Amino acid sequence: MSAGTITPMMAQYLEIKSGYPDALLFYRMGDFYELFFDDAVAAAEALDIALTKRGKHDGADIPMCGVPVHAAEGYLLTLIRKGFRVAVGEQLETPAEAKKRGHKSVVKRDVVRLVTPGTLTEESLLEARRHNYLAAFAEVRDDHAMAWVDISTGAFHVMTLPLVRLGPELARLAPSELLVADGKEAEHRELEAEFNLALTPLARASFDSTGAEDRICKLFSVSSLDAFGNFTRAEISAMGALIEYLDMTQKGKLPLLRKPVKEAEARTVQIDAATRRNLELTHALTGGRAGTLLSVMDRTVTASGARLLERRISSPSRVLETVHARLDAVDFAYDNTRMSQDIRDHLRSVPDLERALSRLALDRGGPRDLAALRNGLAQAAQLNETLTQAKLPDLLRKAVDNLSGHDDLVALLEEALIAEPPLLVRDGGFIATGFREELDEVRVLRDEGRSVVAAMQKQFVADTGISSLKIKHNNVLGYFIDVTATHADKMLSPPLSDTFIHRQTTANQVRFTTVELSELETKILNAGNHAVELEKRLYASLRDAILEKAGEIGATSAALAEIDLACALAELARSENWVKPIVDNSRAFDIQGGRHPVVERALAQQSGAPFVANDCNLSADSDAAIWLLTGPNMAGKSTYLRQNALMALIAQMGSYVPARAAHIGLVSQLFSRVGASDDLARGRSTFMVEMVETAAILNQADDRALVILDEIGRGTATYDGLSIAWATLEHLHDVNRARALFATHYHEMTALAGKLDGVDNATVTVKEWEGEVIFLHEVKKGAADRSYGVQVAQLAGLPDAVIARARVVLEALEQGEREGGATQKTLIDDLPLFSTTPAPPPAPPRSSAVDDLMQTILPDELTPREALDLIYKLKEAAKE
Structure with missing residues (x-):
């Protein structure tokens, strides 16, 4: 069609769309939201739905696609996640109302909401x-x-x-x-x-x-x-x-x-983006929640409690009074196990009051949100009664005090609502019987119209004395009173004629009505719609009653979250053997038997192997506030670094910590430079990313910061990397004066422990057995004697010939370094790099008397006595 012959509906669509050029327009057409033109093309591709066409515009087909209104939320979520914004255009009147303005009038429509990633409220669209x-x-x-x-x-x-x-x-x-x-x-x-x-x-x-x-x-x-x-x-x-x-x-x-x-920034521990990413606090490096500190610590049983936990992990406090108050709350729940378990059982059925309240305020709620608030507030009141007499710490006492005060509102909602309301207001049936007499009467007419008419007929028979009187219905007259012609004179004469109004006479019947019957007919015909309208009005009044108490309800929800989190952290501490830390204003950092909570959980789930706990003492009264950590790859250096950074964070969020004992002086900043990758979007190499992150640390860290650095300088030439790492450690010691763990493969740096008073060497221990390396994962004072890189390569599965060749090259290089005379180039030249003689095959594994004896054993055939004798034989063989 040409622009001049465009249909009224399409003209309306184009007018609305012109106001939202950057959004997809969901245009309501009955039971569907329809999209046209470029919106339809984009949405069909994003949603993987059929693209069709409807009519023409400027001589070309109009692309069109649509989604059902009842399933729109799922499609909205997909579009939002793919970067679209959606303008929701609703019908603002019914087709019947539109016809009153003219036979060809278009139903009024307009955008009622612009859906964007930050403005979602629907339960199905949010985590x-x-x-x-x-x-x-x-x-x-x-x-x-x-x-x-x-x-x-x-x-x-x-x-x-x-x-x-x-x-x-x-x-x-x-x-x-x-x-x-x-x-x-x-x-x-x-x-x-x-x-x-x-x-x-x-x-x-x-x-x-x-x-x-x-x-x-x-x-x-x-x-x-x-x-x-x-x-x-x-x-x-x-x-x-x-x-x-x-x-x-x-x-x-x-x-x-x-x-x-x-x-205020000064009230929370400052943690930069790189550190959050490296420590995997709430989002894993691989994406998602699994494998994060949050996933391991989350034992909450309410949605609001889980959100509070995420806030605490993301924003550990550096206000001592706040940390102590939170620890005291966890302490109470930890010491009162039975009460804590009862509270958690009670909280499991508490709905999400915050989000139900928000949906009601935006008029996107429904009867179930009313019921959620009724149930949640009632459970809060019960919890208040349970805990009022308990000797609670200040934080929990304030929370418990905010659980009450909703008795009148709860009573109103309990009287007004059925136990399990429907999802939508338009479904009706959510107002309890007996709450409003008018609604009860309308429902009776709607549901029991025939019985009401029968009761009226019985009354008319009694009033007239005509036993054959009937109330009937047809499409022309509606409801009417029907009597035989023999009773016509009686019905047409006073006093009955004052009540019964003549309507029609046929050959054998005479038909009447009454004012009461006419009113009943109107009520019956309109009862369904009237019931829905009455329930809508009652819903609105209940919603208003709730919103009047919004502030108090918000405080109750926050209180429930606080109680839930304290009990959840106590449950975590009990089940995982965590301990209450000492947190003060000192410069202490003394961890005994510390563990990485995420790695410990993974080990338990995958193999059942125990996590090797380690100490860390960076306190001012210890030998050094900076530990220089050496040891081979795969030995656990990065895990050790991360677990100690997490220890400070967990303590200052107000939780017990995964250790045997912990004393932590308040940490102001947490910096981590552990692991890096290319940032291709910004044209940065791995080394550049590493240097940018290191620069941020050296420029910002104060004397209360905790810094963990891993393999600084490894992304460039050996001497460049060594010099950068050396200077970085000196700056941390002399200028930043921060507590730090510094892991490196540059063994030359261990000499700094003898030059800088605040630096000490530590190493992750390993054991070598027949050319293979066994990782013990234990951290102790001292420096590693070598890197064990070739052994790690062998564990990784490099071909035996490559491993053998690497040993030859390594031995030659180490010999040259010891002799100090030959340059590296000369040594490399002397190595048979182009020799046609292949590297010798690896030596076959040596057998022992124990191995030989083990090969002869058939465990299923051993008697207990034979098994005991065998143990003695194995012991003798081991001595040989």
């Missing part, structure tokens, strides 16, 4: 145990700030943030979407790939701090922000931009946000 943050980064002159919000829980935070700290904070929060001022997206484009987020430009006016302040005040109904704290212009700008974006995407239905909380 229950993780936050989904939307963040905004603002720049006002030389000041910078970031605000972030989870609209599914109402959490709202802001902090001043130097530009250099943007990356580390994004790594900590892992937001799904980041808002920046229009024109600034190019400066931050690399953040999209690095942190797997959607970068969304927003008009500069949205970041204007004056307008932003007005938006914040209007949202929270306050005249000024003074009640919330002192915010910088940049912080106000970031918060205002978030509110503007939410207003735009939610089409005026702003989520229920809590009052903004101002965070």
Whole structure:
């Protein structure tokens, strides 16, 4: 069709679409959302659904695809994960209502919501145990700030943030979407790939701090922000931009946000993006949650408790009072095992109050969200009764105090709702019988119309004395009273004629009605719709009653999460033999029998082998605050480094630690340079990545930092690498004065222990047996005597000829180094690199008397006496 003959429906579609050029438009058509033109092509490919066509535009077929409304959430999630934004266009009236405006009137439609990665609220689109943050980064002159919000829980935070700290904070929060001022997206484009987020430009006016302040005040109904704290212009700008974006995407239905909380960098341990990645705190290097510290520590039984655990792991505290309060809470749960188990059993059935409340506030909830709040608040009250008399530490006492105060609301919801409501309001049937008399009457008419009519007929028979009187129904008259012609005179005469109104006379019958019967007919015909409308009104009133208590409900949800986490960490400590750490303001770092929690779990699951625990003492009163760790590859150096970094983090998040004993002076920063790979997107080699990360450590680490470094300088020439590693260690010792573990293969560096007072040597022990190396995984003071690289290569399965050749080359090089006379080039020239004589075959394994004796044993045929005799024979053979 030409532009001039475009259909009204397509004209409406194009008009709506013009307002959302960067989003896919889900255009509601009855029971389907349909997409047209380029949107249809893109969606069909992304969703792997059929692409068809409908009509023509400018002479060309219009591509079209569609998804059912009832299954739309799954398709939305797929599109969001693939980087699309979706504008949801709904029908704002029924076809019947549209016809009242004219026979050919198009049903009114408009976008009711813009779905983006940071604005998801549906239960099926979110991970229950993780936050989904939307963040905004603002720049006002030389000041910078970031605000972030989870609209599914109402959490709202802001902090001043130097530009250099943007990356580390994004790594900590892992937001799904980041808002920046229009024109600034190019400066931050690399953040999209690095942190797997959607970068969304927003008009500069949205970041204007004056307008932003007005938006914040209007949202929270306050005249000024003074009640919330002192915010910088940049912080106000970031918060205002978030509110503007939410207003735009939610089409005026702003989520229920809590009052903004101002965070300070100085209150949490600073952990950069590389360190978070290397330590695999909440995301594994291979992707996903498995194999992370979070996966091992998560024993929570509520969704809000799991989200709190992730926040604690991501943001360990450096405020001593906070750490002690959290440890005291875990301590109480640890000491009161029975009570802790009862609490956990109780919490298992507590629903996610935060997200149910948020869905109700955005009008995306349903009867089940009402029931979730009813059940959750009732269980919170029961928990309050259980714990009120207990002698609780301060943190748990405050939590328990926030569990009560909802009796009236719970009573209202229990009276109003059935036990198991349906998912959607339009399904009806969720209001309990007896709650509203009007609704009960309508339901009776809807469900028991015939019995109601029969009861009325019985009453009319009694009033008239005509036993043959019937109430009947047809499509012309509707409900009517039918009597035979012989009773016509009686019905038409007073006093019955005052009640019974004549409607029709046939050959044998006379038909009447009454005002009461007409009203009943109207009620019966409309009962179904009326019941649904009544339930909708009651749902709205219950929702309003809940939202009036939103602040108190939010506090209750937070309290449940706090109690859940304390009990979960206690359960973890009991089952995994973790110990309460001593955390103070000293410079201590003394770990006895420390273990890597993730590796220990993996060993237990895969082979049942025990983890070899190790000590680490970097305290100020020890010999050294820096340990130079040597030993072969595969011996466990990297695991040892990581486990000690995790020890500080776990302690300062307020948990017991995987050790026999631990004394940790507050750590301000945690730095890890363990493992690296190419960064092809930025054109960086492995060595360049390593140097950038090392530079960040040396430029930022203070004297309360904990630094772990592994194999600095290995990505370049030997002498270059050695010199860089040497200078790095000296800088850590002389300038940063940090506590550190420094692993290296440069054995020359062990000499630094004799030159620097604060450096000591440690090594991971191995045992060599008949040319093979056995890893003992034990760390002790001292330096490794060699690298055992050839032995490790042999374990890896290199061909025997290669291993034999490597031994020849290694021996020649070591001989030259000992003699000190020949240059490396001369030695290499002297080696028969091009010799036609093949390397000698490896020597066959030597047999022993024990081996020979073992070959003759048939265990299934041994008697107990023969087995005992055999043990003595084996012992004698071993002596030989």
